[in-house]
Every structure is written in C-alpha cells, then in structure tokens.
Amino acid sequence: MKKPQQNSSFRSIACAIALVACFGISSCKPGNASTEASTAQDSNPAWLTQLIGKVKLEEPANPPAKIYRYTYSGQQVYLLSGRCCDVPSKLYDANGNVICEPDGGITGKGDGRCPDFFEQRQNETLVWEDKRKS
Numbered sequence: 001m002k003k004p005q006q007n008s009s010f011r012s013i014a015c016a017i018a019l020v021a022c023f024g025i026s027s028c029k030p031g032n033a034s035t036e037a038s039t040a041q042d043s044n045p046a047w048l049t050q051l052i053g054k055v056k057l058e059e060p061a062n063p064p065a066k067i068y069r070y071t072y073s074g075q076q077v078y079l080l081s082g083r084c085c086d087v088p089s090k091l092y093d094a095n096g097n098v099i100c101e102p103d104g105g106i107t108g109k110g111d112g113r114c115p116d117f118f119e120q121r122q123n124e125t126l127v128w129e130d131k132r133k134s
Contacts, residue, residue, distance in 0.1 A: 044127065047096030048078060052128050055080070062134040070121040072114075078127065091117060 044052070048067070055065050061083040068079045075093060079102070082089040088104025091114060100113035109115065 060132040060134040064130040069125040
C-alpha cells in the first residue's frame with residue numbers, strides 16, 4: 001500500500017522539477033544583456049578588437065577605460081577615453097587611424113586637431129567598458 005503513496009510523491013517532485021525547468025527556460029530570451037554585449041563585441045572591426053585586447057593587458061585605469069562610437073564630421077569614429085587627468089583621449093576613424101586627441105594634455109584641450117569634437121559629436125554608443133577593478 002505504501003507503493004502508490006511513494007509513486008504519488010515521486011510524481012509530485014517530478015512535476016515540480018519540470019515546472020521549474022520550464023519557467024527557467026522560458027525566462028531565457030534572445031537578446032539578453034550578455035548576448036547583446038557579445039554580439040556588439042563580435043561586430044567590432046578587427047583593429048578595435050585588437051585595441052581592446054591591448055587595453056586589457058594594461059593595468060586597469062581609474063576611471064575605467066571606455067570606448068564610444070560616434071558620428072563626427074559625417075563619419076563613424078571611436079573614442080578611447082583617457083586614463084586620467086592629463087592623459088588624452090584618442091579619436092579613431094573607422095579604419096583605426098588616430099584622427100586626434102580631443103581632450104587631455106596640459107591645457108585639457110587635447111592636441112587641437114579636432115577642437116569641435118565634443119560639440120559636434122552625435123549618436124553616442126558605448127562599445128566597450130573595462131569592468132576590471134583598479
């Protein structure tokens with residue numbers, strides 16, 4: 001007689017596990033943050049992936065290094081934030097060539113080759129951020 005009761009308990013546990021599994025699977029939707037981050041990383045130009053790799057070999061900066069994508073002067077550009085204070089940021093064109101250093105240096109105004117960058121930039125997108133602790 002104990003056999004049907006054990007079967008019933010087993011079925012209840014099995015149903016509970018199945019329900020938890022179903023809810024767990026259904027809550028995983030395409031486009032979650034980790035998928036979006038890896039997709040964004042995968043769609044970067046090769047030179048940018050290499051630049052990120054070089055930054056990761058350095059000590060973490062404070063504030064953390066970030067790379068943003070913008071539209072500037074009709075072209076897609078990438079800005080690597082400066083490590084701190086007088087260290088200039090670097091602005092790259094879509095092919096990985098340095099266009100200018102828009103800020104930093106002793107004056108805080110960079111190298112002077114793109115003095116209007118911060119006023120004219122558009123369509124800011126964070127491409128990468130160094131999440132390591134400094």
